[in-house]
Amino acid sequence: MIRARGLVKRFGEFTAVDGIDFELYRGEAFGFLGPNGAGKSSTMRMIGCVSPPTGGELSILGLDPVADGPVIRARLGVVPQEDTLDLELTVRENLLVYGRYFGLSRDVIRERTARLLDFVQLSDRAEDQVEPLSGGMKRRLIIARSLINEPEILLLDEPTTGLDPQARHAVWDRLFRLKQQGVTLILTTHYMDEAEQLCDRLVVMDRGKIAAEGSPRELIERYSTPEVLELRFEPDRHQVAAEKLASVPAERREVLADRILLYVTDGDATLAAVRALGLEPLTSLVRRSTLEDVFLRLTGRRLED
């Protein structure tokens, strides 16, 4: 459905997207992961046909985003990172004005509004103004609005950033249902749990480039170990323990300010080996590797903006 080859986006001297390739298939949920400034949103804007690529090829639904922007956008749904609702209007009016942008008749909009507000559980707020709605309700309304033209592809730029856990789960639940209905989902996120929950396939972006691509499971297998042993020592023993642990076999080790992480196949066996060295951690935790481990390995622990 979407194909990019050597896609580049520059803003003056700054290269936001630096020659990326990807391909998207109908019905899948595809994620762009990466730290802030990795180029995720720039990529999304190019797919949304509101940002002409500086270089490379991009084809959406077999069409050219620069020449055929209006035709493509008629078949896309967009959930932008920032709320773009009209706060002066009611929930229903927001869907009405948006539906009209797509040239839908009042009857069609009315019928779809009823269905979509029910879908995002906002039916009882239909006649209320948007301004006082909670952040989670506004997000759900934006999702309802993005579906008014029954899009084939739904673009979601950080759909749950800034929401509380209940609201995030409510959004995930709706997105999961859309996926089941066959809508192709493309989302950006820096929440690993979100990516694991929703994405069939994802790419990790860093500094404008694609660092890795695959399903969440594949990425964990390729870039991490099955288990992680997390050890915590008293602050004054932390450094000594870290040096001693160098003799414990592990595929990778990370010494953080408060913890030491050992990436291994069998966490319990490694913990036994640690104890055999005469080291007794304050706390220890054996857990499965997550996408977060992959992410941090690929993009590092440096702080961006």
Next chain:
Amino acid sequence: MAAGTGELNRPALTGTVFAVRELRFWLTDYRRTWRGSIYSSLLNPLLFLGAMGLGLGSLINARGDTAIGGVSYLTFLAPGLLAATAMTTAVGESTYPVLASVKWVKTYQAATASPLRPADIFHGHMLFVALRLTMNCAIFLAVSAILGAVQSPWALAALPVAVLTGITFNAVIEAWAITRTRDTSFAVIFRFGMIPLFLFSGTFFPITELPGWLQPVAYLTPLWHGVDLCRSLSLGTATVGETLIHLGYLAGLAAIGVAAGNRTYRRRLYV
């Protein structure tokens, strides 16, 4: 499926269809505020018409000044204020609402996610401003007529001229306003652009009364062309030659504004 793409096969129509969609958005928004907006945008010019036209006018009429063409001051003033009202309405609609749409509320960004293109969004807003102008100017003209300030049936032709004057300001200011990231420069436009034009473009007195060096400047301002044409139509003294010069100037400047806005809207909304 692929809703609203039917007209895309007819490119000539697309722009108009899309601009009307944006216009309908503005009208939906306007339903909430139209009463207040009519009071606020008409109260000011009507107060001027009363205070200057009737109050100050009685002094001027007593002097029997021929500099204003031997008509009552109210009759002289009303068409000038009509054009000036169009300007103030247009400048108001072209500044804060534009920045609100692109920055504060982001309704422009919402529209860019639909089939609409930046130029459609620009033209749609211009259509809305044109409707606002027509409404305000028609009411103002009607009040002027009731007060007896209209002499010729040609005054009806002053309505589209006043609207064109407003559209000219609208196109130029809006093309510039979309490039702003903050509203501070709007206050500058109001104080150092609009108010001097309002006072010195022949609205209240003929520009032949200005110091000699200032007169050519006044001839170059768009408001003077609007004021002079509205007045000559209202007084029934318009000539074909002057009318064409005024219309050509206003339409030419409006066309430049539209061309510039097509670019600036695209640059701001397609980053």
